[in-house]
Amino acid sequence: MRRRATAAGVLAGVVLLTGGCGSTTSGTPTPSTSMTTDITAATAALWDPCQISQDVWRSIGVDPSTLSSDIGGTQEPGFKLCGGHDTKPERTFDVDVWSTIHTVEDYKRKEANTEFVPVNVAGRAGVRYRPAGDKRGDQCVLLFPARQGAFSIDVMKQEASSPVAPCDRAIAVAEIVVPLLPQ
Secondary structure, three states, X not given: OHHHHHHHHHHHHHHHHHOOOEEOOOOOEEOOHHHHHXXXXXXXXXXXXXXXXXHHHHXXXXXXXXXXXXXXXXXXXXXXXXXXXXXXXXXXXXXXXEEEXXXXXXXXXXXXXXEEEXXXXXXXXXXXXXXXXXXXXXXXXEEEEEOOEEEEEEEEEOOOOOOOOHHHHHHHHHHHHXXXXXX
16 A cells, blocks of 8 residues: 555646646635546546556566556546556565656656656657655656656565565566557
8 A cells, every 4th residue: 555655645746736726715726627627538538557468467477366446445537557566475566557647747847756767668768767755765667758648657666675676677567568558
Protein backbone atom coordinates (compact mmCIF):
# COMPACT_ATOMS: atom_id res chain seq x y z
CA MET A 1 0.00 0.00 0.00
CA ARG A 2 2.87 2.39 0.72
CA ARG A 3 3.87 2.47 -2.94
CA ARG A 4 0.44 3.23 -4.27
CA ALA A 5 -0.18 5.80 -1.56
CA THR A 6 3.09 7.54 -2.53
CA ALA A 7 2.25 7.39 -6.22
CA ALA A 8 -1.25 8.70 -5.53
CA GLY A 9 0.20 11.68 -3.68
CA VAL A 10 2.55 12.53 -6.53
CA LEU A 11 -0.22 12.09 -9.08
CA ALA A 12 -2.73 14.11 -7.10
CA GLY A 13 -0.19 16.95 -7.15
CA VAL A 14 -0.05 16.74 -10.93
CA VAL A 15 -3.86 16.94 -11.02
CA LEU A 16 -3.78 20.05 -8.85
CA LEU A 17 -1.12 21.59 -11.06
CA THR A 18 -3.14 21.19 -14.22
CA GLY A 19 -6.69 21.53 -12.87
CA GLY A 20 -8.98 24.53 -12.84
CA CYS A 21 -11.45 25.85 -10.34
CA GLY A 22 -14.87 27.38 -10.49
CA SER A 23 -16.30 29.52 -7.74
CA THR A 24 -19.26 29.00 -5.45
CA THR A 25 -21.41 31.62 -3.78
CA SER A 26 -19.42 31.29 -0.55
CA GLY A 27 -16.16 31.99 -2.38
CA THR A 28 -14.66 28.57 -1.68
CA PRO A 29 -12.90 27.21 -4.79
CA THR A 30 -14.40 23.99 -6.15
CA PRO A 31 -13.65 22.02 -9.30
CA SER A 32 -15.76 23.33 -12.14
CA THR A 33 -18.40 20.99 -13.55
CA SER A 34 -16.95 21.25 -17.05
CA MET A 35 -13.45 20.37 -15.77
CA THR A 36 -14.80 17.34 -13.90
CA THR A 37 -16.72 16.20 -16.99
CA ASP A 38 -13.66 16.74 -19.19
CA ILE A 39 -11.41 14.75 -16.84
CA THR A 40 -13.96 11.94 -16.59
CA ALA A 41 -14.28 11.70 -20.37
CA ALA A 42 -10.52 11.92 -20.90
CA THR A 43 -9.92 9.24 -18.25
CA ALA A 44 -12.45 6.92 -19.88
CA ALA A 45 -10.67 7.34 -23.24
CA LEU A 46 -7.23 6.39 -21.87
CA TRP A 47 -5.52 3.19 -22.95
CA ASP A 48 -5.89 0.65 -20.15
CA PRO A 49 -2.60 -0.94 -18.99
CA CYS A 50 -4.58 -3.95 -17.75
CA GLN A 51 -4.84 -4.91 -21.43
CA ILE A 52 -1.26 -6.15 -21.10
CA SER A 53 -1.45 -9.93 -21.23
CA GLN A 54 -0.74 -12.13 -18.24
CA ASP A 55 2.10 -13.73 -20.21
CA VAL A 56 3.77 -10.33 -20.53
CA TRP A 57 3.32 -9.65 -16.80
CA ARG A 58 4.93 -13.03 -16.07
CA SER A 59 7.82 -12.24 -18.44
CA ILE A 60 8.60 -9.06 -16.48
CA GLY A 61 8.47 -10.99 -13.22
CA VAL A 62 5.04 -9.92 -11.95
CA ASP A 63 2.62 -12.55 -10.70
CA PRO A 64 -0.67 -11.85 -12.56
CA SER A 65 -2.67 -12.85 -9.46
CA THR A 66 -1.29 -9.71 -7.73
CA LEU A 67 -2.46 -7.24 -10.41
CA SER A 68 -4.61 -4.31 -9.35
CA SER A 69 -6.04 -1.29 -11.11
CA ASP A 70 -6.73 0.94 -8.12
CA ILE A 71 -4.82 3.20 -5.76
CA GLY A 72 -5.60 2.41 -2.15
CA GLY A 73 -9.03 1.13 -3.15
CA THR A 74 -10.00 4.00 -5.44
CA GLN A 75 -9.58 5.13 -9.05
CA GLU A 76 -7.69 8.39 -9.59
CA PRO A 77 -9.31 10.75 -12.16
CA GLY A 78 -6.98 11.32 -15.11
CA PHE A 79 -5.15 8.02 -14.68
CA LYS A 80 -5.48 4.33 -15.49
CA LEU A 81 -3.20 1.91 -13.68
CA CYS A 82 -2.30 -1.74 -13.72
CA GLY A 83 0.36 -3.14 -11.46
CA GLY A 84 1.44 -5.91 -9.18
CA HIS A 85 4.47 -7.58 -7.67
CA ASP A 86 6.58 -10.69 -7.78
CA THR A 87 5.88 -13.62 -5.46
CA LYS A 88 9.33 -15.00 -4.87
CA PRO A 89 9.91 -16.22 -1.34
CA GLU A 90 9.79 -12.52 -0.41
CA ARG A 91 8.17 -9.66 -2.29
CA THR A 92 11.13 -7.82 -3.81
CA PHE A 93 9.56 -5.23 -6.13
CA ASP A 94 6.31 -3.68 -7.35
CA VAL A 95 5.74 -2.71 -10.98
CA ASP A 96 3.01 -0.30 -12.10
CA VAL A 97 2.16 0.78 -15.64
CA TRP A 98 0.20 4.03 -15.86
CA SER A 99 -1.71 5.80 -18.62
CA THR A 100 -2.51 9.44 -17.87
CA ILE A 101 -3.95 12.60 -19.36
CA HIS A 102 -1.06 14.56 -17.83
CA THR A 103 2.01 15.38 -19.90
CA VAL A 104 5.71 14.97 -19.23
CA GLU A 105 5.84 18.76 -18.77
CA ASP A 106 3.16 18.50 -16.05
CA TYR A 107 5.37 16.03 -14.19
CA LYS A 108 8.44 18.23 -14.60
CA ARG A 109 6.59 21.19 -13.05
CA LYS A 110 5.64 19.14 -10.00
CA GLU A 111 8.04 19.91 -7.14
CA ALA A 112 7.65 16.37 -5.74
CA ASN A 113 9.53 14.98 -8.77
CA THR A 114 13.27 15.29 -9.27
CA GLU A 115 16.27 14.22 -11.32
CA PHE A 116 14.73 14.12 -14.79
CA VAL A 117 17.12 12.32 -17.13
CA PRO A 118 16.46 11.58 -20.84
CA VAL A 119 16.08 7.89 -21.73
CA ASN A 120 15.43 5.99 -24.93
CA VAL A 121 13.88 2.56 -24.52
CA ALA A 122 12.80 0.29 -27.35
CA GLY A 123 13.13 3.23 -29.75
CA ARG A 124 10.91 5.55 -27.71
CA ALA A 125 12.24 8.72 -26.10
CA GLY A 126 11.21 9.53 -22.57
CA VAL A 127 12.56 10.61 -19.20
CA ARG A 128 13.51 8.91 -15.97
CA TYR A 129 12.74 10.60 -12.69
CA ARG A 130 12.59 9.92 -9.00
CA PRO A 131 9.98 11.24 -6.59
CA ALA A 132 11.72 13.81 -4.33
CA GLY A 133 10.49 12.00 -1.20
CA ASP A 134 12.37 8.83 -2.18
CA LYS A 135 15.49 9.46 -0.09
CA ARG A 136 16.74 5.84 -0.22
CA GLY A 137 16.46 5.46 -3.99
CA ASP A 138 13.83 2.71 -3.80
CA GLN A 139 11.67 4.03 -6.65
CA CYS A 140 12.30 4.73 -10.32
CA VAL A 141 9.78 6.07 -12.83
CA LEU A 142 10.13 6.06 -16.61
CA LEU A 143 7.79 8.50 -18.34
CA PHE A 144 7.00 8.48 -22.07
CA PRO A 145 5.03 11.16 -23.94
CA ALA A 146 1.79 10.02 -25.54
CA ARG A 147 -0.95 11.59 -27.62
CA GLN A 148 -3.31 11.67 -24.63
CA GLY A 149 -0.63 12.77 -22.09
CA ALA A 150 1.91 10.18 -20.97
CA PHE A 151 2.61 6.58 -20.03
CA SER A 152 4.79 5.63 -17.10
CA ILE A 153 6.47 2.56 -15.73
CA ASP A 154 7.01 2.80 -11.98
CA VAL A 155 9.19 0.33 -10.09
CA MET A 156 9.41 0.33 -6.29
CA LYS A 157 11.96 -1.84 -4.51
CA GLN A 158 10.31 -3.62 -1.56
CA GLU A 159 13.20 -5.75 -0.28
CA ALA A 160 16.19 -3.71 0.86
CA SER A 161 18.61 -6.60 0.33
CA SER A 162 17.61 -7.05 -3.33
CA PRO A 163 20.70 -6.52 -5.50
CA VAL A 164 18.64 -5.13 -8.42
CA ALA A 165 18.44 -1.34 -8.58
CA PRO A 166 14.92 0.02 -9.24
CA CYS A 167 16.01 1.84 -12.42
CA ASP A 168 17.69 -1.30 -13.76
CA ARG A 169 14.43 -3.18 -13.17
CA ALA A 170 12.40 -0.33 -14.72
CA ILE A 171 14.52 -0.36 -17.90
CA ALA A 172 14.20 -4.16 -18.18
CA VAL A 173 10.41 -3.89 -17.78
CA ALA A 174 10.24 -1.01 -20.27
CA GLU A 175 12.11 -3.00 -22.93
CA ILE A 176 9.17 -5.43 -22.90
CA VAL A 177 6.26 -3.04 -22.20
CA VAL A 178 7.13 0.06 -24.27
CA PRO A 179 6.57 -1.67 -27.64
CA LEU A 180 3.01 -2.44 -26.44
CA LEU A 181 2.16 1.18 -25.65
CA PRO A 182 0.03 3.05 -28.18
CA GLN A 183 1.83 5.77 -30.12
